[in-house]
Amino acid sequence: MLRAGFIKRLSSGVYTWMPLGLKILRKVEKVVREEMNRIGALEMLMPSVQPSELWQESGRWEFYGKELLRIKDRHERDFCYGPTHEEVVVDAVRRDIKSYKQLPLSVFQIQTKFRDEVRPRFGVMRSREFIMKDAYSFHDSYESLAKTYDDMYGAYCKIFTRLGLKFRPVAADTGSIGGTGSHEFQVLADSGEDIIAYSDESSYAANIELAESKPEKVSRDIAKMSLTKVATPNEKTCFEVAQMLNIDLKHTVKSLVFESVDGSPVLLLIRGDHELNEIKAGKLKELKQPLSFSKLEDIQASFNCSPGFIGPVGFNGVIIADRDVNLMSDFICGANQDGYHLTGVNFGKDCKEPDLVMDLRNVVEGDYTPDGNSQIKLCRGIEVGHVFQLRTKYSIPMNLSYLDQNGKSQFMEMGCYGIGVTRIIGASIEQNNDEKGIVFPVAMAPFEVVLIPVNLAKSELVKNSIERLYSTLLADNIDVLLDDRNERIGSLLADSELLGIPYRIVVGEKSLAENKVEFYNRKTGETQLIDINQISELVKNQISNEKK
RNA sequence: CGGGGCGUAGCGCAGUCUGGUUAGCGCACUUGAUUUGGGAUCAAGGGGUCGUGAGUUCGAAUCCCACCGCCCCGACCA
Numbered sequence: 001m002l003r004a005g006f007i008k009r010l011s012s013g014v015y016t017w018m019p020l021g022l023k024i025l026r027k028v029e030k031v032v033r034e035e036m037n038r039i040g041a042l043e044m045l046m047p048s049v050q051p052s053e054l055w056q057e058s059g060r061w062e063f064y065g066k067e068l069l070r071i072k073d074r075h076e077r078d079f080c081y082g083p084t085h086e087e088v089v090v091d092a093v094r095r096d097i098k099s100y101k102q103l104p105l106s107v108f109q110i111q112t113k114f115r116d117e118v119r120p121r122f123g124v125m126r127s128r129e130f131i132m133k134d135a136y137s138f139h140d141s142y143e144s145l146a147k148t149y150d151d152m153y154g155a156y157c158k159i160f161t162r163l164g165l166k167f168r169p170v171a172a173d174t175g176s177i178g179g180t181g182s183h184e185f186q187v188l189a190d191s192g193e194d195i196i197a198y199s200d201e202s203s204y205a206a207n208i209e210l211a212e213s214k215p216e217k218v219s220r221d222i223a224k225m226s227l228t229k230v231a232t233p234n235e236k237t238c239f240e241v242a243q244m245l246n247i248d249l250k251h252t253v254k255s256l257v258f259e260s261v262d263g264s265p266v267l268l269l270i271r272g273d274h275e276l277n278e279i280k281a282g283k284l285k286e287l288k289q290p291l292s293f294s295k296l297e298d299i300q301a302s303f304n305c306s307p308g309f310i311g312p313v314g315f316n317g318v319i320i321a322d323r324d325v326n327l328m329s330d331f332i333c334g335a336n337q338d339g340y341h342l343t344g345v346n347f348g349k350d351c352k353e354p355d356l357v358m359d360l361r362n363v364v365e366g367d368y369t370p371d372g373n374s375q376i377k378l379c380r381g382i383e384v385g386h387v388f389q390l391r392t393k394y395s396i397p398m399n400l401s402y403l404d405q406n407g408k409s410q411f412m413e414m415g416c417y418g419i420g421v422t423r424i425i426g427a428s429i430e431q432n433n434d435e436k437g438i439v440f441p442v443a444m445a446p447f448e449v450v451l452i453p454v455n456l457a458k459s460e461l462v463k464n465s466i467e468r469l470y471s472t473l474l475a476d477n478i479d480v481l482l483d484d485r486n487e488r489i490g491s492l493l494a495d496s497e498l499l500g501i502p503y504r505i506v507v508g509e510k511s512l513a514e515n516k517v518e519f520y521n522r523k524t525g526e527t528q529l530i531d532i533n534q535i536s537e538l539v540k541n542q543i544s545n546e547k548k
Numbered sequence: 549c550g551g552g553g554c555g556u557a558g559c560g561c562a563g564u565c566u567g568g569u570u571a572g573c574g575c576a577c578u579u580g581a582u583u584u585g586g587g588a589u590c591a592a593g594g595g596g597u598c599g600u601g602a603g604u605u606c607g608a609a610u611c612c613c614a615c616c617g618c619c620c621c622g623a624c625c626a
Contacts, residue, residue: 012618118549121620236626256625268625276625299626307626334626454585490586508585518585 001123001429004438004499006446013120013128020499021425023446025131028421029110031162031443032133035155039148041106041135046088048112052078054087057398069116081114086394086416089136093412094400100140103402103412104148108135110421122191125382125426133421139413140402142391149181149389152417156185156385159419162547164441165384165428170196171206172386173279181389185419186381187427196381197363201374209279212359213367213376217327225330225344227313233339236308238272241332241341249273253325253333253345255310257294257303258287260318265294265302267312269321269354271328274361281360286318309334312351313342321354322361382427383420390414429500438500439523442546447481449473449539450501452492454508456484465532466507469517472536478543497522502546503539507532 001007006021017025033043049071055061061068061078069081082088089107097105110133120128135152139145153169160167165187172184184207186196197211198204206212235241238252252272258281260266266286270276281287294302302317303310311333312319325331326347335342347353367376394400395411404410425444432439442448451473453459453466466482473480481501483492496504506518516529519538530538 009618118623119620238626254626270625274625278625294624307624310626458584488584488586488588490584490588492587493585494587506585510585 001426006425007124009123013117013126015124015127015129020446024425024440024444025421027444027446028163028424029133032110032159032419032421035159035162036108036133036135039106039151039155041108041137043109044092044107045109045111046082046085046092048082048114049079050082050085050088052080054091054398055080058087058090058394059397060087067115067117069114083113083115084132084418085109085111085134086136086390086414087398090394090398090400090414093136093138094398097138097402097412100402100404100410103138103140104144106135106137106148108133108417122193123426124422125430126193127422130423131421133419135417137415137417138400139415140404140410142413145389145391145413145415149387149415152387152415153183156387156417156419160185160187160384160424163424163428163443164432165424166431167384168196168198168205168381170198170381171210173207173209183387184383185385185387187384187424187431188379189382189427189430190380191430192380192382194381194383195362196379197367197376198379199369199374199376202369202371204369204371204374204376208362208378209277211363211376212370213363214370214372215323215327216368217324220327220347221329223329223344223346223349225346227345227350228343229335229337229340230343231339232309232341235341238332242272245332245343247332251328251331253311253328253331255312255334257299257307257310259294259298260286264317265298266318266320267310267315268360269312269319269325269333270361271322271324272332274322274324274364276360277362280358284320284356284358286320286356303336305334305336305338309336309338309340311336311342311345313345314351316352318356319352319354320356320358320360323357323359324361326354326357382423382430384424384427385417385419387417388415390416432500436494437498440500440502442502442543445500445502447499447501448479448543449481449503449505450496450499451480451482452489452496452504452506453482453484454489454506454510457486459509461509461512462507465512465517469505469507469532469535473539476536476540478536478539503542505535505539 005018007015007017010016052061068083071079071081073079112129113132114129117126117128120126137148167185167187169183169185172182186194195208197206197208232241232244235244238249238254242249242252249272253269254272256268256276257265258268268281299307314336329346330344332341332343333345363376365376365378369376391413392411395414400412401409402412428444429438451466451470453462456463470480470482502522504520511517511529515532517532517535518527519530519535520527
């Protein structure tokens with residue numbers, strides 16, 4: 001994008017949108033706006049600078065953390081640059097909407113947000129300042145919310161389809177926005193930062209943060225082995241221990257120590273070949289939030305050994321086991337003594353039963369979907385949209401209420417729905433490019449057609465023909481660019497390909513001799529000679545075909 | 549927050565280790581000429597607080613210290 005001159009970096013994670021980039025941005029906005037209008041959402045515009053009082057009300061002034069850019073005005077009053085607008089929209093709506101007769105209501109805006117990311121990267125994909133379409137809906141019942149949620153879901157599918165993206169809606173965690181139900185719209189791309197668990201055989205799809213699998217077994221096998229201590233002087237990880245003992249990683253258990261609310265250590269047990277899912281662990285009320293691993297000294301103090309040799313045997317604190325670990329028998333774990341591990345360990349016999357058993361791990365490829373009918377595959381994705389059922393998460397603390405038919409005050413049900421407008425552009429380029437540059441779909445391209453003259457300066461014929469053609473195309477409402485820069489033909493052609501303009505018309509004396517021009521399709525790479533009088537019609541048809 | 553790297557012309561870099569005349573190179577830019585169906589060639593020219601500040605020195609882009617900015621990796625999975 002930088003190379004094509006769409007954006008310029010001003011500061012870490014902050015970009016200027018140059019004229020061509022802005023044209024793309026506006027096209028994306030147009031599609032989003034049209035689909036929002038179609039489902040009856042009303043456009044509004046909220047301020048980007050927001051007073052801290054509202055955020056105190058919702059409780060997010062403390063909760064949101066460092067991503068919230070906080071600023072002070074000249075009177076030393078606290079403000080923030082809006083990372084999202086639940087607080088503001090609730091405030092606007094609660095002043096106006098008093099009766100069930102005014103519900104449901106959906107509003108949206110397309111506006112700049114700021115999130116002070118720890119580490120912005122991938123240009124516009126994870127920037128600190130970005131443009132987002134955020135919509136909010138208000139209801140007098142869950143049924144009404146569910147209906148709007150479905151409408152939004154449908155509108156999102158339409159938007160991403162119209163923009164030519166290969167995407168997948170997936171079940172998702174609600175993160176810092178909060179609420180009950182939620183789907184993400186993920187654009188499939190290897191460079192994506194999210195991992196999606198999905199199945200080819202069923203409609204199952206979920207973000208790995210949330211994805212659950214069906215446990216492999218239903219009950220624990222009978223213990224056959226007895227507890228044995230083995231020396232593992234240099235083997236700290238499960239992988240190293242398994243390798244040394246020449247056994248499957250599946251028979252090892254790794255022990256992770258976390259701080260609990262009162263500061264005492266809590267032991268989490270995960271099978272050696274699995275990974276802890278921090279989102280799932282983060283929901284454990286036994287653990288201190290945000291999640292923090294115990295410090296080295298604390299581990300030394302409570303286990304009398306260094307990390308790498310920890311295990312549940314002899315530990316009296318809280319033990320939380322992953323479902324799969326709970327069903328293991330004769331497993332291998334640390335001996336709580338430096339340089340030793342234990343084999344043939346069994347719950348109930350060698351150590352106490354876990355205090356709590358739950359799903360704590362990331363799903364892996366080959367796991368079964370929760371219904372057990374199909375196998376899970378993993379792929380990477382870029383989150384471009386997210387819809388939430390907020391329910392009363394904000395209405396209650398911020399006292400957003402209406403009078404129902406009986407004149408009684410009730411809290412509103414809320415939904416919120418976001419699309420990363422700027423991120424969509426990055427994601428699209430990620431998905432549609434080749435060695436020559438970008439291949440934009442018509443709906444997003446900065447121009448639909450580019451006109452390139454051969455030897456404009458020298459040839460009156462070319463000059464007259466191309467200018468006439470340019471006017472014709474404009475008159476036909478085609479978004480056309482006449483590239484009349486005094487560059488060599490090679491640069492003009494190469495640039496048009498780099499920019500990803502879907503169609504190109506080359507006008508030169510050679511073909512004009514037969515009254516024809518060259519028509520080139522960026523996506524297919526096909527070139528054909530077309531009569532100059534028919535070209536406008538052809539372009540119009542091509543464009544409306546692609547837009548469908 | 550931890551680790552690493554970078555900061556020299558509009559952009560990309562060399563020079564820094566080993567201090568020493570006038571700080572170079574490529575691209576871009578300006579002027580002129582020749583060129584013009586796939587990123588031209590020749591000639592002439594302009595452009596620098598060497599990130600900032602303080603220090604060592606006869607002398608600092610170069611050595612020392614502090615600060616600022618940016619990029620990359622990591623942030624505890626034992």
